[in-house]
Amino acid sequence: MTRTRSVLVASGVLAVGISGLAGAATNEALREGVRNGTATRETQIISNNGATNGPTGGFATRQSNKSSTGGGAIYGCRANSARSSEPCLRANNLSSGKAFEFSATTGAVAGSIDFQDGGDDKKPLTTNATGVATGLNADRVDGQSASEIAASAKTRWLLVNGAGQIESQSGGFTVLDAYVTNANVYINAGEDLTDNGITATLATANQGVTPAQGSSGEVTASRCQIPGVVECAPANAKNVNAFVVTPRNSDGTATDGSAANPRKRFYVQITEE
Structure with missing residues (x-):
């Protein structure tokens, strides 16, 4: 398989693919540029590839799009809200390093977390970590805007x-x-x-x-x-x-x-x- 082969995540586990490429039928070869058959088991890619100082390398898979308008990867699922359901995307570091990293080179916004309809009853994320998030600013905390919080803190x-x-x-x-x-x-x-x-x-x-x-x-x-x-x-x-x-x-x-x-x-x- 050449380096131009790409990957996708299926049920929270990385699977080989490219834009428009889903998991192939079980035990069949993957084909680029077309929709593959539906797999009934996880497609696993396991590597033992250490970090490098070069522009590439150090990861089990790499996906990239040279187009100025297209994205690098899209992952979709149909998991419901039951506790037993898996997320569409999961990153799990089994050691002491970071589980994820997002980086934008230029532009005013690095990313977004959106609900279809939004609203005060929707939570963008939850965490059990209570330490200070360095550099993170919020306009609303506990339902109050920044100006309301500042006003309430004054006598x-x-x-x-x-x-x-x-x-x-x-x-x-x-x-x-x-x-x-x-x-x-x-x-x-x-x-x-x-x-x-x-x-x-x-x-x-x-x-x-x-x-x-x-x-x-x-x-x-x-x-x-x-x-x-x-x-x-x-x-x-x-x-x-x-x-x-x-x-x-x-x-x-x-x-x-x-x-x-x-x-x-x-x-x-x-x-x-």
């Missing part, structure tokens, strides 16, 4: 001034009620706060207030509508997106916004689950 925050207005924020917050229903400030976070952390701290003020007024006091915060613990008063704050902040003087008394008892500036941080 959300806002700064509320003495008038109960948002002075600055990371985004998504709106004031529901500031010192109208009572001496508290109610804020909508724009998302479900269940299982999230809420931390409030007083912010310093040194203009229009005395040093004691601008740098002393206390503040607490909590998500609204925690059964048996917190019930928020305003009707529009009775949901899991809302939280309440209670700025107070150092002795626990409420502020009233007067010159003698000014409101407090405060920060709130939301630590997401």
